[in-house]
Amino acid sequence: MGRLKINFSEFAAAFVVLLFGVFLIVEGNNYSLGSLRRMGPGFFPVSLGAIMVGLGAILLFQAVFAAREEIAFDWRPIVCVAGSIIVFAIITPRFGLVPAAFLMIVLSAFAERPASLKTGVITGVVMAALGYGVFIYGLGLPIDAVRW
Amino acid sequence: MDFLGNLSLGFSAAFSAEALLFCFIGVTVGTLVGVLPGVGALAAISMLLPLTYYMDPMIGLIMLAGIFYGAQYGSSTAAILLNIPGTATAAITCLDGNPMAKQGRAGVALFLTTISSFVGGCLAILLLMFFTPPLAALAMKFTSVEYFAAMLLGLIAASTLSVGSPVKGLAMVVFGLALGVVGTDINTGQMRFTFGTYELADGFALVAIAMGLFGISEILTTLVRREPLAVQTSSITFRSLLPNRDDIRRSALPTLRGSGVGSITGALPGAGPSMATFLAYAVEKRLSKDPSRFGKGAVEGVAAPEAANNASVQAAFIPTLSLGVPGDAVMAILLGALMIHGIIPGPGLVNDQPTLFWGLIASFWIGNILLLILNIPLIGLWVKLLSIPYRVLYPAMLFLICVGVYSVRSNPFDVYTALAFGVIGYFMNVMRFPTAPVLLGFILGPLLEEHFKRSLLVSRGDFMVFLERPISAVLLGVAALLLLSSCWAYLFRGVRFLIGNGLSRERGDA
Numbered sequence: 001m002g003r004l005k006i007n008f009s010e011f012a013a014a015f016v017v018l019l020f021g022v023f024l025i026v027e028g029n030n031y032s033l034g035s036l037r038r039m040g041p042g043f044f045p046v047s048l049g050a051i052m053v054g055l056g057a058i059l060l061f062q063a064v065f066a067a068r069e070e071i072a073f074d075w076r077p078i079v080c081v082a083g084s085i086i087v088f089a090i091i092t093p094r095f096g097l098v099p100a101a102f103l104m105i106v107l108s109a110f111a112e113r114p115a116s117l118k119t120g121v122i123t124g125v126v127m128a129a130l131g132y133g134v135f136i137y138g139l140g141l142p143i144d145a146v147r148w
Numbered sequence: 149m150d151f152l153g154n155l156s157l158g159f160s161a162a163f164s165a166e167a168l169l170f171c172f173i174g175v176t177v178g179t180l181v182g183v184l185p186g187v188g189a190l191a192a193i194s195m196l197l198p199l200t201y202y203m204d205p206m207i208g209l210i211m212l213a214g215i216f217y218g219a220q221y222g223s224s225t226a227a228i229l230l231n232i233p234g235t236a237t238a239a240i241t242c243l244d245g246n247p248m249a250k251q252g253r254a255g256v257a258l259f260l261t262t263i264s265s266f267v268g269g270c271l272a273i274l275l276l277m278f279f280t281p282p283l284a285a286l287a288m289k290f291t292s293v294e295y296f297a298a299m300l301l302g303l304i305a306a307s308t309l310s311v312g313s314p315v316k317g318l319a320m321v322v323f324g325l326a327l328g329v330v331g332t333d334i335n336t337g338q339m340r341f342t343f344g345t346y347e348l349a350d351g352f353a354l355v356a357i358a359m360g361l362f363g364i365s366e367i368l369t370t371l372v373r374r375e376p377l378a379v380q381t382s383s384i385t386f387r388s389l390l391p392n393r394d395d396i397r398r399s400a401l402p403t404l405r406g407s408g409v410g411s412i413t414g415a416l417p418g419a420g421p422s423m424a425t426f427l428a429y430a431v432e433k434r435l436s437k438d439p440s441r442f443g444k445g446a447v448e449g450v451a452a453p454e455a456a457n458n459a460s461v462q463a464a465f466i467p468t469l470s471l472g473v474p475g476d477a478v479m480a481i482l483l484g485a486l487m488i489h490g491i492i493p494g495p496g497l498v499n500d501q502p503t504l505f506w507g508l509i510a511s512f513w514i515g516n517i518l519l520l521i522l523n524i525p526l527i528g529l530w531v532k533l534l535s536i537p538y539r540v541l542y543p544a545m546l547f548l549i550c551v552g553v554y555s556v557r558s559n560p561f562d563v564y565t566a567l568a569f570g571v572i573g574y575f576m577n578v579m580r581f582p583t584a585p586v587l588l589g590f591i592l593g594p595l596l597e598e599h600f601k602r603s604l605l606v607s608r609g610d611f612m613v614f615l616e617r618p619i620s621a622v623l624l625g626v627a628a629l630l631l632l633s634s635c636w637a638y639l640f641r642g643v644r645f646l647i648g649n650g651l652s653r654e655r656g657d658a
Contacts, residue, residue, distance in 0.1 A: 013579045017319045024326055031333075031340060036609035041333040041340055044597045048326050055319040062315065071578055077371035078571065081364065081546065085567045088550040089560035097551070104550065105543040111371050112539050123543050131547060139199075141555050 009071060010063035018056030024049025080111035096147040097136060101128040155277075158506025162514055167207055167507065174211035175515045178218020179522055182225070183530045185232045187545065189219035190584070191366050193481055194358035195545075198552045205489040206504045209482060210511040213465075216478050217269060217512070220421065220458040221519045224261040224450075225530055228254055237421040237457045240429045244442060244449030251445050255388030260399055260447060261454040262523040268407040268455030269516045272462035275411050276469075277509055280498060283470035287495035290471075292602040293613055295494075297620035299596050301627040302417040302473045307585045309419050314634035316581045324589020325596065327352055334598070347561040354484045356553050356565040357590055361583045362477075363549045364570025367542045369577045389524065391447075399451035402432050406452030407459045414460025417467055417475035421457040428456035462512060469497060469505060473592075477584035480591040487591075 024045050034040030084107040091100035102124040109120025135141045161167060181192040192215050200208025223238035228245035241261065248257040290298070303325075307317030330341040331351030342348040391399075406428040413424040432452045433442050442449050464475050472494035474480040483493045491501060498505050523530070553566045573583050607613035615621045 009579060013575075013581065017323075020323065020326075027341060031338060032336075036604055036611075038605065039601050041336050041338045044600070045326060045329045045340065048322050048329070052319060052322045052326070055315055055322065058315050059319065062313070072372055073578070074372045077368055078574065081368055081371070082567055082571065084543075084546060085364070085550060085563060085570075088547075089554070089563040089567075092550075092554060093558070093560060101547055101551075105547055108543040108546050109539065111542070116539065119539055120543070123540055127544055127547050131551065135551055135555070139202075141551075142558065143551075143555065 007063055011060065014056055014059035014063050016056075017059055018053055021049045021052030021054075021056055024052060076113070077111040080108055084108035084111075092143065094147065096144040098128045098132055098145050101131045154502055154506045155510070157502060158508075158510035161206065161503050161507035162210070162510035166204075167210055167511060168514065170203070170207050170211040171214050171511045171515050172518060174214020175218035175221075175519050176522065178215040178220075179222035179519065179530060180533065181215070182219035182222020182235055182238075183533050184536070184541065185226045185230070187541070188235050188362065188366060189216050190358075190362040190477055190481075191545075192219070193478060194355065194362050195548050195552050197358060197481060197485060198355050198556050200485050201488060201556065205486055205491055206507045208485055208489075209504070209508055210515075212482055212485060213508065213512070214515045217458060217461045217515065218519060220454075220461050221262060221265050221523050222530065223457075224265075224454055225258065225527075226534060228257045228261070228450075229531065229534065237425055239422070240425040240453040241450055243429070244444070244446050247443065247445035248447070248450065253445065256391045256395055256447070257450050258527055259389040259524065260391055260395065260451050262520065262527075264399065264403040264406065264451040264455035265458040266516055266520050267403050268410050268457070268459035269462050269512070271404075271407040272411045272414060272459040273509065273512045273516070275415070276462060276466055276512075279415075280466050280470045280505075283466065284495040284498040287471050290495065290619070291617075292599040292606070293617050293620045294623070295473075296596065296599040296603055297614060297623035297627075298471055298473045299592050299599065301623045301630075302467070302475060303585070303589060303592060303596075304627045304630055305417040305419070306476060306588050307582070308630050308634040309423065312580050312582060316579075317585050320576070320581050320583070321585040321589040324586035324591075325593040327357065327586070327590045328593020329597070334594070335601070345561075347559060351594075352565060352590070353553070353556060353562045354481070354488070354591070355556050356562040357569050358481055358587060359549045359553055360566040360569025361573040361576075361586060363545065364566060365573025365577055365583065367545060368570060368574040370538065371542065372574075389527070395447050399447045402428075402448040402452040403455045405431060405435075406455030409452075410456030410459030411463040413456070414463030414475075415466045417473060419460075420464070420476045421460045424456040424460035425453035428452040465508075468493070469508075470495060472497065474588065477587045480588045484591050 028042045028045035028049055031042030031045070032040035033042045033046065084104040087107055088100045088104040091103060105124035105127050106117070106120045109115055109117070109123065132145050136143060136145050162171070177192055177196065178189065181187040181189060193212050196212065196215065200212060203211075219235055220237065223233060223235040224241045224245060227233045227238040227241040228249050231242050231246040233239040233242055245257045245261070248254065287294075303321045304318070307321045308314040328351070330348055332338070332349055333340055339349060409428045409431055410421075410424040413419045413427060414421070429442075429449060429452060432448045433439050436442065436446075436448065464479055468474045468479040468483065472483065472492070474483050486493050491497070491504070549566065550563055553562045554560065556562060576583055576586075603613055604611070614624055
């Protein structure tokens with residue numbers, strides 16, 4: 001033993017920070033930098049980018065010393081939660097809040113293992129009714145309840 | 149006289165039916181999310197933020213603040229009964245609260261945490277009342293130079309004092325500042341980082357970022373981590389709540405000391421309730437004649453941190469309301485809520501908006517008394533709430549988040565933005581990048597940039613202006629010290645790691 005292990009995910013995260021800094025510098029250079037006395041719109045983002053590159057470099061260095069560890073990761077909750085949010089964003093403007101609420105909640109129920117369709121449907125019905133009562137009837141939000 | 153006049157002004161505003169109603173809603177929601185593990189105060193405040201867009205700014209602020217301190221009361225319940233902190237700030241309460249519950253003294257622990265939270269809150273509100281106006285008066289002389297220095301200090305403190313890597317914290321503050329750049333530049337009218345999307349012309353929506361980073365990411369993190377909660381809701385009778393004489397004697401002084409520690413920590417930028425509870429616990433353990441009792445159900449170990457977390461939450465309003473410099477993400481959201489109503493937070497707030505300032509303070513008194521009522525006779529109700537399964541809770545939360553984000557301007561774009569920040573926030577949680585500094589940077593970013601530009605415009609590009617003005621020099625000096633000390637600690641750890649590694653290698657060879 002005794003060899004330094006490189007923690008891949010720490011490295012990846014540090015690299016993302018570094019890349020984001022580079023992106024700020026590159027994109028910021030499209031706007032005028034101006035002078036110190038009269039700064040243009042590009043000055044602040046470019047400075048932030050420079051700081052971010054520096055911090056990313058420190059993080060890369062630290063990643064060398066980071067202990068290797070297993071990270072619990074599961075695609076299913078992420079896909080289901082993201083899917084349910086996208087369903088809400090697509091359905092609500094076209095078909096209204098009530099169908100959107102029902103569909104998103106049923107879909108989001110699959111984020112958990114073991115998924116229970118029954119619980120999902122019941123929660124969906126209850127939340128769709130509550131959502132109509134609270135947001136449209138109660139608070140009077142300008143969202144259609146049902147729309148064809 | 150003027151003081152009493154202001155206070156009565158505040159109370160008359162806070163005793164209006166609407167203010168009382170929303171104060172009640174705020175503290176009830178706060179207790180609720182405090183009790184439920186997996187739902188934090190930040191998430192709840194983000195979720196209710198869009199509602200305040202339709203309210204009078206004072207009423208909205210009263211409600212959001214109520215969630216924040218209400219959650220401190222509620223968070224000890226799960227910590228004591230289930231050994232799971234209801235919110236991150238109650239982690240310390242688990243240490244002695246759960247052993248008390250195992251000894252059959254859960255009721256006493258719950259009762260004492262409520263009382264000490266109340267005492268802590270009261271002391272900090274007193275400090276808030278007496279220190280905010282003079283501090284604001286002092287800050288009236290602030291120019292852009294001092295503002296820049298104060299905000300920079302706030303940002304550096306928030307990122308380096310938080311738990312975990314200071315470098316990650318700093319990187320996330322800069323990320324937040326960069327997010328604040330997106331949109332139309334106020335000086336030139338030029339679109340920055342919008343890439344032709346007209347939805348980004350006004351920048352990212354605060355609600356979308358807050359709900360993504362704190363709401364959606366929290367749900368994702370909990371779902372992936374997924375430890376089945378073994379919930380046994382023991383019935384708490386009113387009789388079992390009452391502490392005996394020995395408990396009262398042992399917890400009286402710790403409660404006061406915890407209140408003091410919490411008030412000071414809370415008033416400092418960056419050091420939030422988590423640090424306050426940690427310090428208060430450490431102080432009690434150090435002062436105790438018999439430190440070995442800690443961790444085995446010592447009442448001091450419950451009373452002091454609980455007093456400290458509520459005190460720090462109330463004291464956090466001191467810098468926020470006097471200087472307009474928020475110390476943590478919750479305060480930043482509250483300031484964001486004010487700015488949406490066109491109120492510029494800063495030293496002028498106390499004088500220009502006396503009803504808002506004193507009304508808010510009066511609502512703290514009312515809210516803390518409401519919480520006392522909510523938490524002692526009704527504790528059984530909150531304990532029962534712990535049995536709500538998460539599989540019912542998270543779909544409902546997701547729905548609330550979506551409706552809240554969508555309602556701001558009926559634009560699905562904001563919902564997608566929230567989702568994107570939810571996924572980013574999830575990966576940040578996994579990699580232990582703190583999410584709160586991002587929001588702080590996002591809200592302070594435009595102000596920081598503006599003050600920076602204005603300072604250098606006045607000084608004709610001379611950076612020495614930040615060191616020539618005494619207040620700014622001191623603030624920047626403290627910021628530099630914070631940076632250096634956290635770097636030093638990190639460097640030291642790195643060196644120790646290398647040495648340690650070298651040693652283990654030698655041992656391995658031998």
